[in-house]
Amino acid sequence: MRNADTDAHWRRFFAEAGRPDAVSDPRFASMAERTRNIDALYGLAAEIIAMRGTADWVEACERLEIPAARVNGLEDLERDEHLKATGFFRTIEDPAMGTLRFPGPPVRIDREPLPVRMPPRLGEHTEELLREISACEERP
Numbered sequence: 001m002r003n004a005d006t007d008a009h010w011r012r013f014f015a016e017a018g019r020p021d022a023v024s025d026p027r028f029a030s031m032a033e034r035t036r037n038i039d040a041l042y043g044l045a046a047e048i049i050a051m052r053g054t055a056d057w058v059e060a061c062e063r064l065e066i067p068a069a070r071v072n073g074l075e076d077l078e079r080d081e082h083l084k085a086t087g088f089f090r091t092i093e094d095p096a097m098g099t100l101r102f103p104g105p106p107v108r109i110d111r112e113p114l115p116v117r118m119p120p121r122l123g124e125h126t127e128e129l130l131r132e133i134s135a136c137e138e139r140p
Contacts, residue, residue, distance in 0.1 A: 005031060012064040017048040090116040 007030060014022040022028060022044060027037040034041050049057060054070055061068035077083060078101070090104040090113075105114040 005034070007031070009064075009066045010034065012066060013045075013048075013061075016060050016064060017051070019044075019048065087113070092116060092118060094118055096121075 010028055011023050014020070014028075026033060028034050028041055052060075058068060058070055060066075072080065078089065080088075083089065088103055089101050092100045092102065094100055100118075102116055104116055107114060
């Protein structure tokens, strides 16, 4: 496994960003120094990253062999091709709330997904249960 925090990765990142001052900054020259100066490093990295879009940085990191991946927001999940292909989301029709989407259970039994359903609402089965209790009490 490649380490995403090597000296070479940071040098390439700063060079790509056009920041020769950061390439030669002794605070960022080694893992030990970067760790000691982590707040400054992350602050500078945040400034640099904000200057370009996600797709540009992912492409640059791939080209420079710097391990990186897009971080999805919640709004991105429903469009994720992998999640669509695996049937990750399940839809439920609820009489009170309409159409709801949930992540499906992560477990399958005999390769079949488990059902997804709404729990009973407070008091939903009260009358039915009281009738059952009453019927039990009437029996000898």
